[in-house]
Amino acid sequence: MDLLTFVRGPGMQWAAAIFVVGILWRLVGILLLRGKKDLSEPRKPGWRGLRLLALRSWPRKEFLGGTAFGEIMGYTFHIGFFVALLFYLPHILFFEDVAKGLIGVNFKQVFGVGWPYLPGGAVYFFSAISVAALFAVLIHRIASPVKRMLSNFDDYFSWFVTIAPIATGMLAFSHFGGPYPTLLGLHLASVELLMIWFPFGKLMHAFTIFLARGTQGVTFERKGASL
Amino acid sequence: MTTLGDTLSASGVSRRAFLKFCTALTSLMALPPSMAPAVAQALAKAKRPSVIWLSFQECTGCVESLTRTNSPTLENLILDLVSLDYIETLQAASGFAAEEARQHAMKESNGQYLLLVDGSIPVADGGIYGTLAGESFVDMLQESAKGAAAVVAIGSCASFGGLPKANPNPTGARSVSDIVKDKPVINVPGCPPIAVVMTGVLAHYLTFGKIPELDAQRRPLAFYGETIHDRCYRRPFYDQGKFAKTFDDEGARSGWCLYELGCKGPITHNACATVKWNAGTSFPIQSGHGCLGCSEPDFWDNGSFYKALATADWGGAKAIGTAAAVGVAVGAAAAYAARKRQNRVSKEG
Amino acid sequence: MSAIDNIGIKVIEAADLPTGNVKALLHELSGLLDAWLSTGEAASIDLRSLPLTRGDYDELGATLGAGAVSASVEAIGLSEVRETRYPGVWRVTHRNEAGEIVADLLEVCDAPVILRSPVEDAADGLIRLKEALRP
Numbered sequence: 001m002d003l004l005t006f007v008r009g010p011g012m013q014w015a016a017a018i019f020v021v022g023i024l025w026r027l028v029g030i031l032l033l034r035g036k037k038d039l040s041e042p043r044k045p046g047w048r049g050l051r052l053l054a055l056r057s058w059p060r061k062e063f064l065g066g067t068a069f070g071e072i073m074g075y076t077f078h079i080g081f082f083v084a085l086l087f088y089l090p091h092i093l094f095f096e097d098v099a100k101g102l103i104g105v106n107f108k109q110v111f112g113v114g115w116p117y118l119p120g121g122a123v124y125f126f127s128a129i130s131v132a133a134l135f136a137v138l139i140h141r142i143a144s145p146v147k148r149m150l151s152n153f154d155d156y157f158s159w160f161v162t163i164a165p166i167a168t169g170m171l172a173f174s175h176f177g178g179p180y181p182t183l184l185g186l187h188l189a190s191v192e193l194l195m196i197w198f199p200f201g202k203l204m205h206a207f208t209i210f211l212a213r214g215t216q217g218v219t220f221e222r223k224g225a226s227l
Numbered sequence: 228m229t230t231l232g233d234t235l236s237a238s239g240v241s242r243r244a245f246l247k248f249c250t251a252l253t254s255l256m257a258l259p260p261s262m263a264p265a266v267a268q269a270l271a272k273a274k275r276p277s278v279i280w281l282s283f284q285e286c287t288g289c290v291e292s293l294t295r296t297n298s299p300t301l302e303n304l305i306l307d308l309v310s311l312d313y314i315e316t317l318q319a320a321s322g323f324a325a326e327e328a329r330q331h332a333m334k335e336s337n338g339q340y341l342l343l344v345d346g347s348i349p350v351a352d353g354g355i356y357g358t359l360a361g362e363s364f365v366d367m368l369q370e371s372a373k374g375a376a377a378v379v380a381i382g383s384c385a386s387f388g389g390l391p392k393a394n395p396n397p398t399g400a401r402s403v404s405d406i407v408k409d410k411p412v413i414n415v416p417g418c419p420p421i422a423v424v425m426t427g428v429l430a431h432y433l434t435f436g437k438i439p440e441l442d443a444q445r446r447p448l449a450f451y452g453e454t455i456h457d458r459c460y461r462r463p464f465y466d467q468g469k470f471a472k473t474f475d476d477e478g479a480r481s482g483w484c485l486y487e488l489g490c491k492g493p494i495t496h497n498a499c500a501t502v503k504w505n506a507g508t509s510f511p512i513q514s515g516h517g518c519l520g521c522s523e524p525d526f527w528d529n530g531s532f533y534k535a536l537a538t539a540d541w542g543g544a545k546a547i548g549t550a551a552a553v554g555v556a557v558g559a560a561a562a563y564a565a566r567k568r569q570n571r572v573s574k575e576g
Numbered sequence: 577m578s579a580i581d582n583i584g585i586k587v588i589e590a591a592d593l594p595t596g597n598v599k600a601l602l603h604e605l606s607g608l609l610d611a612w613l614s615t616g617e618a619a620s621i622d623l624r625s626l627p628l629t630r631g632d633y634d635e636l637g638a639t640l641g642a643g644a645v646s647a648s649v650e651a652i653g654l655s656e657v658r659e660t661r662y663p664g665v666w667r668v669t670h671r672n673e674a675g676e677i678v679a680d681l682l683e684v685c686d687a688p689v690i691l692r693s694p695v696e697d698a699a700d701g702l703i704r705l706k707e708a709l710r711p
Contacts (some may be wrong), residue, residue: 002525004494004529005524005525005528005529006538007531007539008529008530008539008540009528009530009539009540012539012540012541012542013540013541013542013546014548016541016542016546016550017542017546017547017549017550018550020547020550020551020554021551021553021554021557022554023554024550024551024554024555024557024558025554025555025557025558025561026558027552028527028557028559028561028562029557029559029561029562029565030556030562031562032558032559032562032563032566033562033565033566033569034566034569083482089468089470089537090535090536090537091537092488093535093537094535094537094538094539094540097534097535097538097541098367098541101541101543101544102547117468119468120466120468152536153414178492180454180456180493180525181493181494184494188539191249196424224502241651241694241696241697241698241700242696243649243651243690243693243694244652244695245669246653246689246690246694247649247651247652247653247655247690250670250679250681250689250690251670251672251678251679253622253679254622254624254625254678254679254680254681255631255678257625259622259625260620260621260681261619261620263689458627460627460629474579501627503678506676506677507624
């Protein structure tokens, strides 16, 4: 079986299954943990504390000196990545196929208009800036002695499985570096690697950030601390 | 063996007519017109080799396609360029007489005949799913390939296994190159291949006495060097993001790109977009249907013909549902174990 | 009268639109004609090796036009030879016995190969002529 047939067949099936098993394993494993019961009277009741999710989107003035670079690079990477992932037509076709299979309808059937997409060149630009941001943070990590000492396999491998799909996607789009079927096969293979690693490393922050910050915000609010 | 030049002049074909034939052949082989004199020189000296055509697990579509060739015409091919000593579908003889003719040709031209094969070869259960005149296809192929100068696998079944090899491959179908290991094999895939591509490849071998340049899948680069997408006339629509969403919608009727309707043009190597079918009449995309990818290996198992290339087989709702259930169960078990540890720790501390 | 009859049919032949390739082809012919005039080197272009649409072929025919010479050669099918409005540039269309086009060329030369009598054919003809003259 050649590469492209494999990654569009058994490879994707296994990667999707492992992705789903892993995500639910980790999330259920966290959510079912016993939390300490807080028997005190809440200073401010309810879920208003969730606004910490928005409040922590940008560092406080006092901390900007050390964190600005990471924050800016982080946003550049995430915005570039999500634009490329969600507004490029072939990706949209993939997700529509999954949606059709899981819930029976696609976006157009529900909302009347199709999910919008950008021209390929624009997506290429957004991919390029996210790759640039990833290289910037890697260099920053290796150059800083403290960060370098703190970095482990998870840090570097997660970086690799994140940059590989974006870089191979750019190569496939520009038909550069080999025959197109091989480039497309490598792109899908790198996506499947990302899906398999995702639940087991720090990439889970995609879900846990909401749990962690949300919990913290609600807890602080209960205690009457200012957010 | 007499040369082709001798045969033609003996049958009253003028030198002028021969040169015209060579010009047509040069064009067919996708060679520059300046090579026509070299083709003429080579062809005049070329011996008329014996050609044996074996048909195995096939639908006869490849032979049907070949009979639509117009350049050179099939009659030209049979009578002039080659001595087609055995081809079940077209020959007059049958039964023992036919088999004897084949054995005779193989013995006469031992080491020099060209073996053409269409159809895949079943090997499961000792090869009983394909037999002819009491012999299994596997044995027949191996025996016939022994004295061949080269083997040409015509069509996707012979080149890659084709439809019989598709999941679950109950007969154990294999390609020619899976079975013939010690002779040069040229693959001319397609379901079926374009008529003039088949004759062009044969003409090249017969004129120059050697195999044309092949790619990694042993396909002649002259015809399989580019993808359909590279030469598709609907490319401007692809680049502009104009796609037909369903068959017969406004976009489809305006001739827009068929990517969303499952066209596999970007990953399919063939000459359909330039040479086209039926003497340059049309090809699937021009007629409004996406490319099936029929000249690539395993195209039958590559997912739906009507789902975009960007989609993949992610398993289906049932598989994902099962995975979700497994994930929840493992997570619950992990949480249970963690809680037990939490209880133990808080009791101790 | 089913729902199918309500579907409007619009036939658009995208394959008929000219692509601008003819201009490039004319530039190439200009270069080849120049080379022939300076060095005597003849050349030909196989039109079927180029991605030309029906619209392109029409444009090519109209642009090259017809010159002083038009000839037909009967040799395993009809071959049409026409000099274009640019002397030295010839359009040669070879057909087989079924009338299908087997080669379509633009030749830059003093006369296309198919028009010239090959010495082998002339030698055969001489034998027949001498035979006919024998008393």
